[in-house]
Each structure stands twice: as structure tokens, then as C-alpha cells.
Amino acid sequence: MPRLDTAGQLAIDVPVQPKKQTRAELQSAIKSARDIMRKDAGLNGDLDRLPQLSWILFLRAFDVCVEQEREAENLDYERAIAKPYDWESWGSTTEFTGDEFLAFVNTELLPYLRGLKSDDEGDPRNVISTIFQEVNNRMLSGTLLRDLVNVVNDISFESSDDIHTMATVYESILKEMRDAAGDSGEFYTPRPVIRFMVEQSFLKLGQSILDPACGTGGFLVEAYDELKELPSSRMELAQLHRNIRGIEKKPLPYLLVMMNLLLHGIDVPNVVRANALLRMREENSPRHRVDVVLTNPPFGGEEEKSVAARFDNAGVATQETAWLFLYSVIERLKPGGRCAIVLPNGSLFGGGVGAKIKAKLMKECNLHTIVRLPQGIFAPYTQIPANLLFFDKTGPTKEIWFYEIPLPEGRRGYSKTKPMHYEEFKNCANWWGSEARESREENNFAWRIQAAEIKAGGYNLDLANPHAGDDLDHRPPVELINDLIKTEEDILCLLSELKASMGEGN
Template sequence: MPTKDADGQLAIDVPAQPKKQTRAQLQSAIKSARDIMRKDAGLNGDLDRLPQLSWILFLRAFDVCVERERAAENLEYEPAIAAPYDWASWGAREEFTGNEFLQFVNTELLPYLRGLNSDAEGDPRNVISTIFQEIHNRMLSGVLLRDLVNVVNDISFESADDIHTMAFVYESILKEMRDAAGDSGEFYTPRPVIRFMVEQSFLKLGMSILDPACGTGGFLVEAYDELRELPTSQAEVNQLHHNIRGYEKKPLPYLLVMMNLLLHGIDVPNVVRTNALVKMREESSPRHRVDVVLTNPPFGGEEEKSVAARFEKAGVSTQETAWLFLFSVIERLKPGGRCAIVLPNGSLFGGGVGAKVKEKLMRECNLHTVVRLPQGVFAPYTQIPANLLFFEKTGPTKETWFYEIPLPEGRRGYSKTKPMRYEEFADCAQWWGGEGREGREQNERAWKVAAEDIKASGYNLDLANPHIGDDLAHRSPEELVNELIKTEQEILGLLGELKAQLGGEN
């Protein structure tokens, strides 16, 4: 009921606005969650703890950001997750704990989520079902699981600011996850590299953007952040959400990318759990093509024979993932489409099938720029040098520009504690010449090569900077020996893996 203030004026009660959570508060909540998980005997290390936290966090965020928002907009909205499996029925009930709670999660909740389905395109039930197909509760204590859920339940998603702050915190957790994953042979693209690739792709609203090897979603998130302020209507917002597309084969990265995109504001991410190479061969019609591909495909590995066999009719007889992905990306682009892709040095100078794929690349596309990254950008996981290839499907290449990013002055390499910084791309970005690449000039870091010369070399793109002499003469014997030891250790490691695989086949 309205009341009067001390001056006799009518006072209207205004509901208190939810207090915005600070980054420090969210980081503290995540620390509490991790401390709880460390006590449980079923979890070993961050490779167990992050998935456990992520699927609980996903359900909490989905309840607030999707279910409640849609219910507020549409009185006839039918929740995707029905009671007693909705968050209010189990996640928000602090008294529901112990063995009874543990049994409910293991034998009722997770099987229910796996069984969700709908014939309607874009229905979140299908997304949830796909996410939870290989998700399991690894915690053994129902009490600790309840404590963990309580921490997540106290995290607010009531405002866009809360969601953006939580997204930042989650990104920091993913970075730690990537560090842990690198130790087991998976490498993730450093954020400065992603940001540079996205910015030099000059994205526009309405473009369809695909990462066929999206991992935890670094490229997709960066592309979305680049465009998210541009829509002027809900229809354009919906189109942007649909145009941010990804494929991911493995269950854990798939869960993480879905969580990552949800926190960044895409309530039904357009990411498919699939083998991208199979998917792209099956969907070869023009309507499946996209405007932009941004990706760092797996390299150094081999695909299954059944997957590689799908490419033989196209004249690509190989199991090497890098070549299969590059070939597939060229096919996936619309006429006029553009791509930024990470490839290792081996792909640049490789012959045989590799030369065929590069010949196709330069015949059908304008390979306008190759950015040569400093050695060790992916350190400490690998010292294999990497390159960024930028091309457009606008007809044959006439000339290709190369730009060499140097190591910072006084540095011998990168590490976990001293990774590559975005500022190291500043000179290259200034030299780039905007979307039209106008006014480029050769300098001590940049040079161009005619397409005919590249063709004459057997499509070798591993070209040294002609403006700098052999830098081996300027390096200390100790540095050269250390680099040789690292290289030998990598080779021995790969040989060990090969031996183990051969032993497993016998």
C-alpha cells in the first residue's frame, strides 16, 4: 500500500534491485566450489573437477537465463526441464542432501536429462540431451555434492552484468583447464592469437561463422563479442546467435563450449557434437556453406581410415588431420567467403597430398597473407612452430604476403607464466592495411612472393624471411643445444606413443 514520506508526499515502494556480484565474489565462490570438490574421493585433479562444476553450473544458468526468461516473456511457455528435475525442485532445496540426494542425481536426474528430445528445430531439449549423453556425476559423497550445489545456487545470474562477470571467471577456469589438458596432449589456441585472427577477418553482422574444431569455444566467443553490440532488433540478435556455429567431437570440450556460450548470452548455442570431417563431407551442398571459418584444427594426428576414405574420391588420400581439415574448409566456404586458420610448419612445406591441397587452395582462393608466429607460442606443450593463414574464396592467388612476428626483445621463448601477449601483434595489425589490405609495403618483417614462384617450388609455403640472415649464427651454442634437446624429446615422445599404439594392435 502506498505511504507518505516525512514531507507528506506520496511514496511508492520500489522493489530492491539485486545486488551486482563482483568478480572477486564470483572468484571466491568458485574457489569454495573447488575446495569442496577436492575433499571428494571420486574426483582427481582439474580434469575431473571442471566438468563436475560445469554441468551443475550449466543447469543453474539454463534455469535462470533460458527457462525463467522465456517464461516471463511467454505465459504459455512449457519448460524444457519439467519438475521434479527442474532446478527449483532439487538444486535450490538445501535440505535435500546425503545418500538420497546422491541417488536422485545418479539414477533419476541425469538419465532424465539424457532422454530429453524434441522434433522441433532449435529446441533446447535436444541440446541438453546431447550435452548429458556422456556426463556422469563423479562425486561419491552426497553431502559434499549438496555443498557444491549450494555454492552454485548462491551464484546470481539475475542481470546481464552478473552473467558477463561469470563468463569472465569461467574463461579463467577454462584457461587452467587448457593448461591441464596440454599435459595430456591437447593444445588450445592462446587468446591473443584468437583475437588477432578474429579482428583481421573483419566480421560483419549477418555473416555465418564456423569453427569446425571449436574445443571450448575461444573463436566463437571472440567472434560473438566482436558483433554482439551491432544488432538493432530481436530478429538480428536471433540471427547472430544462429550464425555462430561450431562442431566438436569430444564430450568434455562440447560441454565446456556449450557452457561458455550460454554464459556469454547465447541461450541455445548452434554447436553440434560430431566428427567435423564426416559432417562436412556429408553436407556438401551450397546451402551448408558459410561466410567465415575461424579455426585451429588438430594437427600431428591421424583420422580413422573410415573417415579418410570419404576423401579419396576427391583425390585426397591421407589420414593427416591438418590436410583433411584444410581441404574441408576450402569446400565449406561460400564464394567470397574468408578463412583464418592455424597450421604447423610441416603443413607449409609438406609435399605429396599436402601439395595437392595447397594447389587447390591457391587455385580456388586468394591466399593473401601468411603470418609466421614465433617458435614456442604453444609452449610449454610443444615447440612446433605455427602459422596463421588468411585466405578468401575469390579466385586464384596472384601473390602471397608473409609477415614474421618476432619474439619480444630479450626473450628466448614463451612459458605458462610468460605467454604471448596481444600487443605483440600491434605492428602487424598496423601494417595490414584494413579490410582492403591497402598500402602494404615490404619491410624487415614483411615480404611478398608471386604465386608462380610458390607453384614452381612445389607449393612450399615454409619461406624464410629474406630480409634477415641465417639467425643460427646469432644464437649461442647453449641455446642451440637446448633447442635440439627439446626437439629430440618431442620426437622420442611421439615414437613412444607410436610404439604403444603398435603394441596395442598386436
């Protein structure tokens, strides 16, 4: 109803805009949450605390970003999470605490979320159920759990700016999570490497983009950020959301990638929890193929015998994960599709099954570029040298361009406190040129090899830069020792592959 102000004029009510949260405020909230979790006897270290925070944060974000948003758009919308399990019923009720609250979370809330299901493939109930299958509340104090939920409840998701800020803060949490995971033998792709691989893949709207070993979603988020401003309609945006696809085997990274994509604006992420090698083997039909694969598959380990056995009829008798992923990726690409993949040096020079898979790669795809990364790119977790392979499924390889990324001047390697920076790819990106790659020229870091020469050499792709000097008299002793260590590591890799290809007990 119109009203008059104190001067007798018609007053106009202006909606109060919600106060945007700054990054510092969000970081402060996350710090408070972690301080609370440190007091609980059930949580030991960040590998316990960060998943605990993530599933609570997921439910809060899902309530605001999906449930409330869909209710505002559709009055007939039926919530995926019904009362009394929705956030408003237990997350916003601050007096619900102590042993009663703890019992509700453990015996009612989490079992309910695990039991959600729908026959509709795109229903968020199926996503929630999959996420929470192996999620458990590890906190032992109902009072501390209430305090933690209260902190998360106070985090604002009122605007896209808030969500973007929260996503930025969450990525810093994921970095710490990845650092902690590295201590237990898992390591993830550095962000500069991801960004370079996405940019040099020249993504286009309408393409299906898959990471079959997506971890916490670095490649998927970067690909989405590259394309999210291009849709001109809701239909195109929905298609983009469906086209960002992932597969993740382990429950913890699966929870983290779903949370990561949700915070970046994809309300029903198209990520499945499965063994990617089995999944891709079972879905080997044209309708499951994709336009682009961006991935850093696990390497340096062996797959289960039962999984490796599924590849025997393809003549690929190996348990080495990197080889099985490379073979599967080639099969998964559509004609004309493209791939950017991280592989260790062992995959470049390996013979036997490895040579057979590389022959398949060069016969069916145009392996146009191999970017050789500096030593220690995954330091401090592993010193295994890595490479970026770029190929298109457009016909056989005729020649391969190599580009060697040098260490920055004055640097001997990388560490957790001194990681690689994106700027180190600048010269390579300039040399690469456009999508057509027509302006490439040889220089001190770039050279090319004909496919016939690679074939004659037994498909060895571990080729040294011919422009690099190798005057032993003038090379520093530390550099010579590092080369000897690398040679020994390469020999060990070859022996491990030989042992795996022979099988246990032979």
C-alpha cells in the same frame, strides 16, 4: 495501494535493485566449490572437478538465463526441463541431501536430461540431451554434492553484469582446464592469437561464422563479442546467435563450449557434437556453406582410417588431420567467403597429398597472407612451430604476403607463466592496414612471393624471411642448436606424413 510516509506524504516504493556480484566474490564462490570437490573420493584432479562443476553450473545458468527469462516474456512458455527435474525442485532445496539426493541425481535427474528430445531443431531440449549424453556425476558423497549445489545456487545471475562477470570467471576456469588438458596431449589456441585472427577477418553482421574444431569456444566467443553490439532488433540478434556455429567431437569440450556460450548470452548455442570431418563431408552442399571459418584444427595426429577413407574419392589419401581439415574448410566456404586457420610448419612444406591440397587452395582461393608465429607459441605442451593462414574464396592466388612475428626482445621463448601477449601483434596489425590491404609494404618482417614461384617450388610455403641475417659467425650457439632441433623436428614430421600416406603395412 498508495500509502503515506511518516510525514503524511505520498510514499513511492522504489524497486530494490539486486546487489551485483564482484569478480572477487565469484572467484571466492568457485574456490569454495573446488574445495568441496577436493574432499570427495570420486574426483581426481581438475580434469574431474572442472567438468563436475561445469554441468551443475550449466543447469543453474540455464534455469535463470533461459527458462526464467522466457517465462517472464511469455506466460504460455512451457519449460524445457519439467518438475521435479527443474533447478527449483532440487537445486534450491537445501534439505534434499545425503544418499537420497545422490540417488536422485544418478538414477533420475541425469537419465531424464539425457532422454529429452524435440522435433523442433531449435528446441533447447535437444541441446540439453546432447550435452548430457556422456555426463556423469563422479561425486560419491551425497552430502558433499549437496554442498557443491548450494554454492552454485548462491551464484547470482540476476543481471547482465552478473552474467558478464561470471563469464569472465568461467574463462579463467577454462584456461586452467586447457592447462590441465595440455598435460594429456591436448592444447588450445592462446587468446591473443584468437583475437588477432578474428580482428583481421573483419567480420560483419549477417555472416555465418564456423569453427569446425571449436573446443571450449574461444573463436566463437571472440567473434560474438566482436559483433554483439551491432544488432538493432531482436530478429537481428537471434540471427547472430544462429550464425555463430561450431562443431566439437569430444564430450567434455562440448559441455564446456555450450556453457561458455550460454554465459556469454547465447541461450541456445548452435554447436553440434560430431566428427567435423565426417559432418562437413556429408553436408557438402551449397546450403551448408558458410561465410567465415575461424579455426585451429588438431594437428600432429592421425584421423581414423574409416574417416580418412571418406576422402579417397576426392584424391586425398591421407590420415593427417591438418590436411583433411584444410581440404574440408576450402569446400565449406561460400564463394567470396574467408578463412583464418592455424597450421603447423609441416603443413607448409609438406609434399605429396599436402602439395595437392595447397595447389587446390591456391587455385580456388586467394591465399593473401601467412603470419609466421614465434617458436613455442603453444609451449610448454609442444614446440611445433605454427602459422596463421588467411585466405578468401574469391579466385586464384596471385601473390602471398608473409609476416614474421618476432620474439620480444630479450626473450628466447614462451612458457605457461610467460605466454604470448596481444601487443606482440600490434606491428603486424598496423602493417596489415584496412580490410582492402592496400597499404602493405615490405620491411624487415614482411615480404611477398609470387604464386608462380610457389608453384615452381612444389607448393612449399615454409619460406624463410629474406630480410633476416644469417651470419653464422655472429649467431649465439643456443640459437644454432635450436635451428638444428627445428630441422630434425621438420624431418620427423615429413617422415610421419610419408608413413601415413603409404598406409599401415605397405
